[in-house]
Amino acid sequence: PVIAVTKERRAGETRVAATPETVKKFIGAGYSVVVESGAGDGASIPDADYEAAGATLAKSVKDAVGKADILFKVRGPEADEIKALKPGAIVAATLNPYQDRATLDALAAQGATAFAMEFVPRITRAQVMDVLSSQANLAGYRAVIEGAEAYGRALPMMMTAAGTVAPAKVFIMGVGVAGLQAIATARRLGAVVTATDVRPATKEQVESLGAKFIAVEDEEFQNAQTAGGYAKEMSKEYQAKQAALTSSHIAKQDIVITTALIPGRPAPRLITAEQVASMKPGSIIVDLAVEQGGNTEGAKPNETVVTANGVKILGFTNLPGRIAADSSALYARNLVAFSELFKTKEGAFAPDLEDEILKAACVTHGGAVVHPSLKA
Numbered sequence: 001p002v003i004a005v006t007k008e009r010r011a012g013e014t015r016v017a018a019t020p021e022t023v024k025k026f027i028g029a030g031y032s033v034v035v036e037s038g039a040g041d042g043a044s045i046p047d048a049d050y051e052a053a054g055a056t057l058a059k060s061v062k063d064a065v066g067k068a069d070i071l072f073k074v075r076g077p078e079a080d081e082i083k084a085l086k087p088g089a090i091v092a093a094t095l096n097p098y099q100d101r102a103t104l105d106a107l108a109a110q111g112a113t114a115f116a117m118e119f120v121p122r123i124t125r126a127q128v129m130d131v132l133s134s135q136a137n138l139a140g141y142r143a144v145i146e147g148a149e150a151y152g153r154a155l156p157m158m159m160t161a162a163g164t165v166a167p168a169k170v171f172i173m174g175v176g177v178a179g180l181q182a183i184a185t186a187r188r189l190g191a192v193v194t195a196t197d198v199r200p201a202t203k204e205q206v207e208s209l210g211a212k213f214i215a216v217e218d219e220e221f222q223n224a225q226t227a228g229g230y231a232k233e234m235s236k237e238y239q240a241k242q243a244a245l246t247s248s249h250i251a252k253q254d255i256v257i258t259t260a261l262i263p264g265r266p267a268p269r270l271i272t273a274e275q276v277a278s279m280k281p282g283s284i285i286v287d288l289a290v291e292q293g294g295n296t297e298g299a300k301p302n303e304t305v306v307t308a309n310g311v312k313i314l315g316f317t318n319l320p321g322r323i324a325a326d327s328s329a330l331y332a333r334n335l336v337a338f339s340e341l342f343k344t345k346e347g348a349f350a351p352d353l354e355d356e357i358l359k360a361a362c363v364t365h366g367g368a369v370v371h372p373s374l375k376a
């Protein structure tokens with residue numbers, strides 16, 4: 001079977017779905033690989049490195065995709081890529097299925113079997129193919145780097161002949177995969193770190209990373225984690241208590257990083273305009289939930305908002321894309337693990353759509369949108 005990897009076409013996307021390392025793995029597993037020329041540019045991977053790994057270079061989308069049995073991408077394919085697909089070809093990408101119906105319909109119309117990598121279930125067996133985790137991890141790291149860069153002071157305490165520089169106070173709101181990495185990164189840079197979440201399990205994780213945990217630990221908090229490991233949407237009463245507790249804390253912070261999400265719901269509002277106004281000039285907020293409506297009042301996607309009191313609110317929507325070489329490397333390895341599901345135990349290429357993981361991720365097949373959560 002032939003695997004195709006094309007250049008990402010969506011605005012601002014710097015990542016790529018394969019690296020020379022994963023090309024070698026695919027070839028070792030019996031695939032041939034076609035890479036569109038320039039696909040690795042944003043991740044600093046020259047065409048020659050793909051060629052050296054055994055890939056064939058293609059000059060156009062048609063040449064890259066036309067013979068492919070599998071198309072791997074970071075973001076959903078564009079119309080020209082979809083039109084070039086053979087009927088029955090497999091597509092795996094982060095398809096943003098709830099927001100980008102048009103791409104799903106086009107994939108279905110072309111007869112593609114498409115997998116949304118976001119739908120890979122978060123079970124132990126699927127951890128190696130979990131793109132949400134691999135990308136959130138790097139996003140959490142990068143959020144601290146961006147925050148540190150925008151902040152006009154140092155993060156670590158420094159004792160110099162000219163006097164002492166105080167350490168920065170960093171507050172992480174929401175400690176899932178991204179938040180935990182943000183804590184670790186801010187600690188490594190020498191900041192004094194505090195963190196909050198509504199899931200009780202996070203308290204120990206925060207403390208094990210050397211940060212201080214702050215939360216309203218009432219009965220609702222004790223029950224805030226779903227069976228799937230995610231947060232529940234909290235009541236108005238809890239949110240009011242949470243805001244009262246965090247208000248005086250936020251006012252004292254230098255950098256606040258917010259990552260709070262609730263699956264299938266708008267992001268919870270954790271920082272009001274009044275709380276932003278209470279912060280010192282030069283303080284930074286990095287809002288990782290900005291695409292889902294934002295945790296911070298006033299945050300705008302892909303903008304740095306500077307408030308009247310001199311607080312900067314950074315609203316990057318694609319932080320993994322700002323560390324493209326590493327995020328591509330991890331994403332590409334996630335795809336290698338995912339592609340192992342396409343083969344039978346005997347090694348034949350025959351994807352079993354009844355497999356628990358493939359079934360959960362499959363969004364189009366046989367000319368239709370098939371995922372239960374996406375049927376009209």
Ligand code: NAD
Binds near residue numbers: 176234
């Ligand atoms: P996420 O991106 O859905 O949310 C980020 C964080 O925001 C979560 O920790 C959530 O509890 C928190 N949050 C939600 N509402 C909040 C509020 N009002 N105030 C403060 N915080 C709030 O989370 P995620 O990073 O995808 O991780 C969710 C869980 O899934 C974690 O327990 C993680 O360890 C687990 N996980 C399991 C696997 C696996 O087993 N394969 C893989 C990845 C993640």
